[in-house]
Amino acid sequence: MDANNVARVTCPACACLCRDVDLEFDDRGDIVHTYNACRKGAAFFMGSYRENRALPKIEGKPVSIDDAVKSTVEILSNAKNPVIFGLDTSSLETQVLGVGLARKLNAAIDDTSSLCQGLVLERIIPGSMKTCTLDDVRDYSDVMVYWGSDPANSHPRHMSKFSYFPRGKKRQKGWETDRMPICIDVRKSNTAGVCKKFYKIEPKGDEGLINDLLLSLDGKIGGKEIGGKGIDGKEFAKLTNILKKAEHCTIFSGLGLVYSLKNSIKLFDALIEKLNEYAPTHVIPMVGHYNMRGMTQTLYDASGYINKVRFSDGEVDHGSQYSITSTLQGKEADAALIIGADPVSSIPLKTSISLAGIPTITIDAHETPTTMISRVVIPAAITGIEAGGEALRMDGVKHELSAPRENKEVLSDAELLKRILEGV
Amino acid sequence: MEIYQLLPKTNCKECGESTCMAFAVKIISREHGIKECTPLMEDSKYAAEKNKLLEMLKPMEDAGETGLIIHDDKCFGCGNCVVACPVNVANDPEGAAIGDGPSNDKVILKVVDGVVVAQNVGECRRFGKNRILCNACIDPCPSGAIEFV
Amino acid sequence: MVSKFMIEPEYDVTVVTVRDIFQSMYAGDKFGADYQNHSAVIIFDESDMRKMSMADGGRVKVKSSGCEVVLTARKSEDAHPGIAFMPNSIYANALIEGADDTGIPEYKQIGVTVSRTTNELTGVRQLVELQKNVELHV
Numbered sequence: 047m048d049a050n051n052v053a054r055v056t057c058p059a060c061a062c063l064c065r066d067v068d069l070e071f072d073d074r075g076d077i078v079h080t081y082n083a084c085r086k087g088a089a090f091f092m093g094s095y096r097e098n099r100a101l102p103k104i105e106g107k108p109v110s111i112d113d114a115v116k117s118t119v120e121i122l123s124n125a126k127n128p129v130i131f132g133l134d135t136s137s138l139e140t141q142v143l144g145v146g147l148a149r150k151l152n153a154a155i156d157d158t159s160s161l162c163q164g165l166v167l168e169r170i171i172p173g174s175m176k177t178c179t180l181d182d183v184r185d186y187s188d189v190m191v192y193w194g195s196d197p198a199n200s201h202p203r204h205m206s207k208f209s210y211f212p213r214g215k216k217r218q219k220g221w222e223t224d225r226m227p228i229c230i231d232v233r234k235s236n237t238a239g240v241c242k243k244f245y246k247i248e249p250k251g252d253e254g255l256i257n258d259l260l261l262s263l264d265g266k267i268g269g270k271e272i273g274g275k276g277i278d279g280k281e282f283a284k285l286t287n288i289l290k291k292a293e294h295c296t297i298f299s300g301l302g303l304v305y306s307l308k309n310s311i312k313l314f315d316a317l318i319e320k321l322n323e324y325a326p327t328h329v330i331p332m333v334g335h336y337n338m339r340g341m342t343q344t345l346y347d348a349s350g351y352i353n354k355v356r357f358s359d360g361e362v363d364h365g366s367q368y369s370i371t372s373t374l375q376g377k378e379a380d381a382a383l384i385i386g387a388d389p390v391s392s393i394p395l396k397t398s399i400s401l402a403g404i405p406t407i408t409i410d411a412h413e414t415p416t417t418m419i420s421r422v423v424i425p426a427a428i429t430g431i432e433a434g435g436e437a438l439r440m441d442g443v444k445h446e447l448s449a450p451r452e453n454k455e456v457l458s459d460a461e462l463l464k465r466i467l468e469g470v
Numbered sequence: 471m472e473i474y475q476l477l478p479k480t481n482c483k484e485c486g487e488s489t490c491m492a493f494a495v496k497i498i499s500r501e502h503g504i505k506e507c508t509p510l511m512e513d514s515k516y517a518a519e520k521n522k523l524l525e526m527l528k529p530m531e532d533a534g535e536t537g538l539i540i541h542d543d544k545c546f547g548c549g550n551c552v553v554a555c556p557v558n559v560a561n562d563p564e565g566a567a568i569g570d571g572p573s574n575d576k577v578i579l580k581v582v583d584g585v586v587v588a589q590n591v592g593e594c595r596r597f598g599k600n601r602i603l604c605n606a607c608i609d610p611c612p613s614g615a616i617e618f619v
Numbered sequence: 620m621v622s623k624f625m626i627e628p629e630y631d632v633t634v635v636t637v638r639d640i641f642q643s644m645y646a647g648d649k650f651g652a653d654y655q656n657h658s659a660v661i662i663f664d665e666s667d668m669r670k671m672s673m674a675d676g677g678r679v680k681v682k683s684s685g686c687e688v689v690l691t692a693r694k695s696e697d698a699h700p701g702i703a704f705m706p707n708s709i710y711a712n713a714l715i716e717g718a719d720d721t722g723i724p725e726y727k728q729i730g731v732t733v734s735r736t737t738n739e740l741t742g743v744r745q746l747v748e749l750q751k752n753v754e755l756h757v
């Protein structure tokens with residue numbers, strides 16, 4: 047590789063925000079090679095800016111950006127119950143603008159966290175659940191539990207950069223002896239395949255497992271009494287022991303865990319509390335979108351809640367009735383602004399499709415199923431390639447994003463939101 | 471055995487071995503390359519066998535001296551092998567050893583365009599006089615992309 | 620003679636959504652063939668596939684209470700009778716019911732019936748168009 051044509055960047059293709067990625071450019075400024083990025087990151091850098099770009103449209107017809115913005119301002123100003131959704135793949139600066147817009151419009155605002163890691167984030171961000179950074183994990187964790195998470199597929203470099211293979215301050219001997227990775231999942235995922243211990247549970251078996259763990263930690267059950275279908279009593283006793291004796295344990299909560307505890311998350315609180323009586327135990331949510339942690343933090347700072355918020359004349363209301371699924375299911379929203387999200391793909395289609403029945407505006411770099419049904423489409427720059435800013439990694443650590451290929455033809459979502467804010 | 475079956479079986483010794491069987495054994499141990507069997511390569515009556523053998527042995531050729539093969543269609547580019555390889559750790563304590571992308575060119579494994587590539591394979595612990603059966607890049611691989619043949 | 624209208628037997632399975640790195644590589648173009656081919660997939664337990672006489676790579680009709688999609692059947696490397704996996708995408712979200720009052724949909728337990736089919740894979744665009752027409756004409 048030719049050093050003149052190489053730039054070091056941060057990868058925003060997942061919430062690991064790897065900062066050691068090198069890009070190589072050709073003479074036209076196209077990204078032709080990536081170094082150190084995983085398959086997902088490489089595809090993001092080499093593919094995403096070239097293909098399937100969104101164009102400004104109103105009702106399917108090409109318009110200028112100015113007209114699209116004007117129409118957006120009109121729709122939002124006339125709406126009584128507007129909803130804003132997304133912002134998980136925007137910079138912190140854009141998120142602040144988005145929350146400001148929600149406040150100014152008296153809108154409901156929500157992001158993908160209400161469908162996934164919100165339950166854990168609303169414990170981590172206010173500080174009611176013990177957490178640590180990925181750098182702490184690298185330096186200190188001897189026990190790491192991938193619970194309902196499969197980083198090999200979702201956060202490919204998580205294990206190599208932070209949680210299993212690297213040497214760290216207190217972990218100098220190497221992964222073979224220093225670390226005890228445990229996977230708990232309903233299937234033998236790619237992650238389970240490389241962990242030293244794998245506990246296969248039934249779908250929704252998490253609750254039973256936690257109950258058993260709570261009892262066995264206190265020595266109330268053991269051996270063959272263990273429920274947790276499919277888990278052998280002896281192996282279960284080992285698990286209890288490993289967790290109890292850990293020097294520094296981190297649990298990476300995945301969607302598998304969160305979804306099956308959606309009505310019993312208090313059980314997880316109790317488990318983390320109980321584990322901490324024996325060993326320092328931390329939780330890091332395996333946040334998907336690269337800046338969902340940032341969005342939930344931004345909204346928390348502005349409103350006291352991480353998601354599902356409704357602003358009205360400066361007051362803040364919060365509750366599951368303001369989750370994107372509830373607002374759309376109840377058909378209360380009379381206009382929607384979607385920013386860097388694709389709800390038609392990512393939430394139940396029967397719910398999301400009601401966006402087709404109201405004036406929906408979508409700001410996105412790409413054509414998506416959501417832009418397909420939007421009344422107004424406004425193209426945006428790709429943050430992390432064409433526009434910079436800052437973002438919070440899954441553990442809350444702030445990183446600078448890169449803009450190695452600035453593109454003057456599209457505005458950043460921050461610039462677009464500023465213009466909309468001026469208009470409404 | 472399959473290799474032997476496809477050789478001319480004339481024991482002509484052109485390859486420097488006294489029998490085709492001996493030659494076949496040394497193909498497996500990498501002491502000979504298939505192209506050293508001149509009758510097979512040159513005589514058209516062995517064309518079908520030649521093509522079959524070339525195809526069969528292609529992975530071994532690709533793998534070079536250590537026998538390391540990377541199935542890049544399977545590879546996730548996760549870098550687990552990069553960080554776990556003891557040679558990478560020893561040669562790049564400030565980079566690969568602590569989970570970062572390699573900071574020098576002395577490593578064996580690194581990730582380019584989202585998949586792992588191997589270089590300096592002569593440094594691999596499976597190679598050379600003091601070779602050992604190292605599995606430190608295979609065991610951490612979530613995709614089964616690394617193989618030694 | 621085998622009628623082409625012969626009714627294929629239906630089987631009940633529970634779908635659990637999972638992540639797939641190869642699918643997520645193509646998420647920049649959700650209308651592209653690569654994304655569709657990696658998303659319109661359902662991964663079955665091997666013994667289930669035998670029972671349903673399905674072939675690895677064959678097509679299956681997957682039906683839930685409100686939607687029907689045609690996907691590619693794939694054989695799992697792991698054993699999980701009665702359970703099938705789907706990468707999270709618009710296809711899984713088409714099969715899912717809405718959310719309960721927690722606002723969180725049931726991504727880890729979607730009840731579906733499956734049967735063999737010779738129909739074409741459902742396209743992303745087609746899926747959206749169908750639903751949109753339903754929505755706009757109620």
Ligand code: SF4
Binds near residue numbers: 067082087
């Ligand atoms: S692990 Fe995530 S942040 Fe790191 S290179 Fe891969 S996609 Fe990018």
Ligand code: SF4
Binds near residue numbers: 479482483484485490
């Ligand atoms: S050159 Fe070929 S045919 Fe002759 S002995 Fe060697 S292997 Fe056999």
Ligand code: SF4
Binds near residue numbers: 604
């Ligand atoms: S066999 Fe061992 S030394 Fe050789 S590349 Fe793999 S990990 Fe490195």
Ligand code: SF4
Binds near residue numbers: 546585610611614
């Ligand atoms: S560990 Fe396997 S999947 Fe990961 S980079 Fe190495 S070869 Fe590829």
